[in-house]
Amino acid sequence: MHLLLIHCCTEFKGRCVIINPFVYQLEDISKSYEGKKVLSVDKLDIEKGKIYGIIGPSGAGKSTLLRILNFLEPPSHGNLFFNGMTVTKAGKHVLDMRRKMTMVFQRPILFDTSVYNNVKYGLAARGYAKKDITKLTSNALDEVGLTEFTNRNARSLSGGEAQRIALARAMVLKPEVILLDEPTSNLDPANVAIVEKITKRLHEKQGTTVIMVTHNIFQAQRIAEEILFFFKGKLIERGSTDKIFNNPQDDRTGAFINGEMIY
Amino acid sequence: MVEIWAGLVQATKLIIDLDTELLAIVFLSLKVSIAAVITAALIGIPLGAFLGMRPPVSVRWLEKLINTLMGLPPVVAGLVIYLLLSNKGPLGPMELLFTPMAMITAQTVLAIPIITGLTLVAVRDKHKEIKDTAVTLGASQQMVIWTIIREAKRAIMAAVVAGFGRVVAEVGAVMMVGGNIQGNTRVMTTAIVLETRKGNFQFALGLGIILLIIAFIINSLLYRIQGEVRNN
Ligand SMILES: Nc1ncnc2c1ncn2[C@@H]1O[C@H](COP(=O)(O)OP(=O)(O)OP(=O)(O)O)[C@@H](O)[C@H]1O
Numbered sequence: 424m425h426l427l428l429i430h431c432c433t434e435f436k437g438r439c440v441i442i443n444p445f446v447y448q449l450e451d452i453s454k455s456y457e458g459k460k461v462l463s464v465d466k467l468d469i470e471k472g473k474i475y476g477i478i479g480p481s482g483a484g485k486s487t488l489l490r491i492l493n494f495l496e497p498p499s500h501g502n503l504f505f506n507g508m509t510v511t512k513a514g515k516h517v518l519d520m521r522r523k524m525t526m527v528f529q530r531p532i533l534f535d536t537s538v539y540n541n542v543k544y545g546l547a548a549r550g551y552a553k554k555d556i557t558k559l560t561s562n563a564l565d566e567v568g569l570t571e572f573t574n575r576n577a578r579s580l581s582g583g584e585a586q587r588i589a590l591a592r593a594m595v596l597k598p599e600v601i602l603l604d605e606p607t608s609n610l611d612p613a614n615v616a617i618v619e620k621i622t623k624r625l626h627e628k629q630g631t632t633v634i635m636v637t638h639n640i641f642q643a644q645r646i647a648e649e650i651l652f653f654f655k656g657k658l659i660e661r662g663s664t665d666k667i668f669n670n671p672q673d674d675r676t677g678a679f680i681n682g683e684m685i686y
Numbered sequence: 687m688v689e690i691w692a693g694l695v696q697a698t699k700l701i702i703d704l705d706t707e708l709l710a711i712v713f714l715s716l717k718v719s720i721a722a723v724i725t726a727a728l729i730g731i732p733l734g735a736f737l738g739m740r741p742p743v744s745v746r747w748l749e750k751l752i753n754t755l756m757g758l759p760p761v762v763a764g765l766v767i768y769l770l771l772s773n774k775g776p777l778g779p780m781e782l783l784f785t786p787m788a789m790i791t792a793q794t795v796l797a798i799p800i801i802t803g804l805t806l807v808a809v810r811d812k813h814k815e816i817k818d819t820a821v822t823l824g825a826s827q828q829m830v831i832w833t834i835i836r837e838a839k840r841a842i843m844a845a846v847v848a849g850f851g852r853v854v855a856e857v858g859a860v861m862m863v864g865g866n867i868q869g870n871t872r873v874m875t876t877a878i879v880l881e882t883r884k885g886n887f888q889f890a891l892g893l894g895i896i897l898l899i900i901a902f903i904i905n906s907l908l909y910r911i912q913g914e915v916r917n918n
């Protein structure tokens with residue numbers, strides 16, 4: 424306990440301030456739809472600044488977990504803490520917290536307007552000044568290599584281009600946390616590589632916590648520092664990528680990563 | 687056959703000569719229908735948007751009612767407005783019966799369900815797909831609502847155009863509450879009925895042609911808007 428306190432203590436104006444090392448803490452969280460429990464997590468702490476890979480078979484509750492983490496869906500039961508603060512339903516408070524995170528979906532939904540207007544959307548929501556918006560937006564488009572699309576209607580882009588714009592639209596917000604729900608499952612190999620590279624760079628440059636759901640265990644292996652394996656709504660095993668892939672503790676984890684799981 | 691042909695020639699001549707009576711009727715028609723559609727849009731778009739953003743089960747009954755009213759026979763709307771505006775009706779003292787205002791009211795009543803119903807469906811579709819994205823990008827509640835409406839704008843425009851198409855072509859309601867008074871409440875549809883009855887075919891045909899042209903323009907607009915909706 425003592426050790427933990429020292430570890431989490433930083434100097435601030437000569438005083439010791441306790442810094443919470445966790446971006447999310449889940450206590451006894453569960454989610455049910457029409458009486459059917461689809462997710463149930465006793466305890467889960469997500470550390471700041473790491474890249475997490477969430478894997479598990481279809482219907483395991485991975486997207487549900489991400490939606491809860493993004494406050495898109497309230498849990499049916501349990502406590503969720505973001506940066507040590509309880510997340511309750513109402514109020515501006517939640518909006519402020521939510522603005523520190525953002526999510527990219529499997530199928531990117533771009534607004535029916537120019538690429539530029541899409542990328543600036545979150546900045547405008549946060550009330551940035553116009554000249555900052557212009558600068559940040561063009562930087563983000565540059566990052567994803569799609570500057571020449573600035574004035575195109577976003578609905579005219581290909582799937583890969585659209586997903587890169589969705590990523591730029593998220594990155595431009597410099598979020599503390601980025602939640603990615605199978606962002607590459609509809610993309611060709613070239614765009615998969617680009618999305619992975621951009622994600623890693625975001626993490627390296629800004630220390631963003633990345634939580635990526637993926638069906639592709641090799642992608643999890645390439646990207647994640649830590650893996651969470653879900654099965655039938657339960658967190659079965661978590662550990663470093665190395666440990667999960669080379670020395671899984673649970674038979675089901677082993678079966679899943681070896682592609683031998685029947686479900 | 688010869689008579690129809692002669693009528694068509696005469697009708698074309700009336701249009702080309704910009705016959706004053708004919709023009710006055712066309713302008714009144716457009717004035718009444720445009721005023722009605724604008725009023726209906728001001729009510730129907732916010733109402734439809736509001737209902738479209740609610741969970742479908744919670745508005746089920748209202749939705750059924752709106753869908754029923756979308757097919758409301760114009761004469762029934764005319765009858766109701768007539769009863770409200772007639773001397774003994776609750777709005778009798780306003781003396782609106784047989785004025786353009788009464789016709790605008792009747793057409794507004796006819797257009798509201800169409801605009802509301804079509805807006806509701808458009809907004810509901812967009813709500814599902816846009817809401818999470820807007821929310822996760824940090825939009826406030828007002829900004830989310832505004833974004834959804836903006837994304838549905840083409841379909842909403844199509845709803846307004848469809849509303850105009852319905853009211854400009856209807857005859858029952860305006861006949862009943864307007865009275866088809868020459869130079870005052872005579873619009874294209876009621877004039878066609880009257881002139882046909884009198885045997886004044888070229889005038890009726892002239893108006894018929896103009897009405898067809900307007901319908902054609904409305905349909906082209908709808909096709910264009912809906913084509914763009916589909917492309918997305
Ligand atoms: N809105 C909803 N209403 C009812 N059931 C739902 C809803 N959302 C999810 N579920 C159910 O919850 C379970 C978990 O769904 P979830 O989308 O979280 O799975 P997943 O792990 O993301 O699967 P996949 O890999 O296929 O995306 C599924 O059985 C799903 O049918």
Ligand SMILES: [Mg+2]
Pocket residue numbers: 485486487604
């Ligand atoms: Mg999923």
